[in-house]
Amino acid sequence: MKINKKKLLLAFSILLIASLIANLSIGAVKIEINEIMSILAKNIGVAKDPLTITPNEVVLNSIRLPRILMGLIVGGSLAVCGCCLQALFRNPLADPGLIGVSAGASLGAVIGIYFNTFLMKISSLQASLTISFLAFIFGMVISLLIFKISTKDGKPSVAKMLLCGIAANSLVGAIIAFFTYMSSDAKLRSIAMWGMGNLGESTWEKIIICSVICIACCIMLSKQAKLLNIFLLGESEAFNLGIKIENLKKKIIILTSLCVAVCVSFVGPIGFIGLVVPHAVRILIGPNLKSLIPFCFILGSILLTSADLVSRTISIPSEIPIGIITSIIGAPVFVYLLIREQDKVFQ
Amino acid sequence: MTYQAKNISFSYAGKKILNKTSVEIQPGEIVTILGPNGCGKTTLIKILSSEIKPDKGDVSIGSKKINEIKSEKLARIRSVVSQKTNLTFGFSVREVIEMGMNPYGQKTTKEYSEDIDNILKEYELEKFKNKNYLKLSAGEQQRVNIARSIVQLNQNNTNQPKYLLMDEPTSSLDIHFQIKLAKNLKKLSNKNVGIALVLHDINMALSLSDRIVLFSSKETIKFLDKPFEKNLPGSLDMLEQAFKSKFEIISNQEKIFVTPFFQKEN
Numbered sequence: 103m104k105i106n107k108k109k110l111l112l113a114f115s116i117l118l119i120a121s122l123i124a125n126l127s128i129g130a131v132k133i134e135i136n137e138i139m140s141i142l143a144k145n146i147g148v149a150k151d152p153l154t155i156t157p158n159e160v161v162l163n164s165i166r167l168p169r170i171l172m173g174l175i176v177g178g179s180l181a182v183c184g185c186c187l188q189a190l191f192r193n194p195l196a197d198p199g200l201i202g203v204s205a206g207a208s209l210g211a212v213i214g215i216y217f218n219t220f221l222m223k224i225s226s227l228q229a230s231l232t233i234s235f236l237a238f239i240f241g242m243v244i245s246l247l248i249f250k251i252s253t254k255d256g257k258p259s260v261a262k263m264l265l266c267g268i269a270a271n272s273l274v275g276a277i278i279a280f281f282t283y284m285s286s287d288a289k290l291r292s293i294a295m296w297g298m299g300n301l302g303e304s305t306w307e308k309i310i311i312c313s314v315i316c317i318a319c320c321i322m323l324s325k326q327a328k329l330l331n332i333f334l335l336g337e338s339e340a341f342n343l344g345i346k347i348e349n350l351k352k353k354i355i356i357l358t359s360l361c362v363a364v365c366v367s368f369v370g371p372i373g374f375i376g377l378v379v380p381h382a383v384r385i386l387i388g389p390n391l392k393s394l395i396p397f398c399f400i401l402g403s404i405l406l407t408s409a410d411l412v413s414r415t416i417s418i419p420s421e422i423p424i425g426i427i428t429s430i431i432g433a434p435v436f437v438y439l440l441i442r443e444q445d446k447v448f449q
Numbered sequence: 450m451t452y453q454a455k456n457i458s459f460s461y462a463g464k465k466i467l468n469k470t471s472v473e474i475q476p477g478e479i480v481t482i483l484g485p486n487g488c489g490k491t492t493l494i495k496i497l498s499s500e501i502k503p504d505k506g507d508v509s510i511g512s513k514k515i516n517e518i519k520s521e522k523l524a525r526i527r528s529v530v531s532q533k534t535n536l537t538f539g540f541s542v543r544e545v546i547e548m549g550m551n552p553y554g555q556k557t558t559k560e561y562s563e564d565i566d567n568i569l570k571e572y573e574l575e576k577f578k579n580k581n582y583l584k585l586s587a588g589e590q591q592r593v594n595i596a597r598s599i600v601q602l603n604q605n606n607t608n609q610p611k612y613l614l615m616d617e618p619t620s621s622l623d624i625h626f627q628i629k630l631a632k633n634l635k636k637l638s639n640k641n642v643g644i645a646l647v648l649h650d651i652n653m654a655l656s657l658s659d660r661i662v663l664f665s666s667k668e669t670i671k672f673l674d675k676p677f678e679k680n681l682p683g684s685l686d687m688l689e690q691a692f693k694s695k696f697e698i699i700s701n702q703e704k705i706f707v708t709p710f711f712q713k714e715n
Binding site: 193331334339345346388390 | 520531535551
């Protein structure tokens, strides 16, 4: 079922724009499209009345726009990282959770929340940034540790990494469970909420940090597409075709770890995007990473922003954590894809 | 510029695989490696291609040691057909063949496109070109792999000698494609490409090769030079020892054939 790429790009673009407009307009406060356009025009300096600030403008600029942008970047980045890791592990079931980044980041965040007496004294933005920072550091440390353990004589073993990742996920899970068990009810709730993922705390500061790092990583990953394609022939063939395979592996692991660590540290672990999106796109356009990577970014963005829309609107005024939505949508879609295209997915 | 492996020793998991083995391939020469299962033929090909490093000994091309040659440059001088390719996702046949272009950077010239079309035609893969590689039969996949390795060398337009290392390239091919491959290898060798290949078909080795490297065991290696009809009879013992079978030699003027000698069980 290969689809014309131009048509697919058009379809994806329409879906993305529809998702963006819906996200800007729908919510606890409904904002009409005309008003959205005039607020956006005002933001870029083409407006009649720059001095009056309407409540809807505040909702749009301080809440919805940052959230949408975060959704675009994180959704796209997780999908791209999932796609590259599936190529690196040469395994269709690999996802960003496997290299220990998500687990490490969760541990960092839980530690941050657990020892938050210091955090109580600073502003909520600073506290939230500190938790993100800890999550980032732990995410990187755990994934690099796994990388180090799996590397012998300068050669990272992909199979060992996969197994170490599983072990690390289990160990970190136990430590998190320990902290959860020791926590007070309030902290328990924060830890549980963090673990379900949330785009609601996106601020412009976070978006700038996240977009710079993630977009840089995604661009650098997309430059490895051709080499990763050849890597899919197997390590021996890739070597025989002139690829420095150890360098390639290191690059992919470092870039994906960095990118996923940043995403998870800002929005919490969000499941299934990194696993499902590459599969879906691969079924649509084939396995060539040169086009798979950009299409994954777009579909990841569409899915995460749409999931966020559902999470915000399904039980207004409260919000359901986005991780729940991505898993509820992702798991059945994944099973559907597996059943429908099983020979393609497994070959 | 000779492709040379000198005094190679290699052990794996405490087992000696190769012991002070030396092989050389001259530009334009076809060298066949014959031997029983597990005698180290594949290891030798992998050491020659520089995929694995020997414990002792050196591999060199011309005056340069192979590990001193940059990986991309090496990939322009020698290409390898492995016994098996483990492609993970279903790329099309054309995409897999195009991967042979990797050592030459980004090129989408008309010339290059024609080269791919020619090779598709040559190996009768045209009708499969947009098909999923993983859905092909083993023989068809092997033709794709051979085509890819030839594209890899074809793109090198310089006059320097090139080398093709092949590990059992005929194992899944039918007779038609075995003959076709043999003819193509002869053509390549006439263009100064040195070829080292592992075969199990002794007669194909006799008709195709300029030299045969016969592994009797890990320790004993014999080099058979042309004319085989003169040199083989003296090595029949070794051949029989290697394959633990009796052979019969049939000479027909300039040609020589070897057939296994089946004894009827009473």
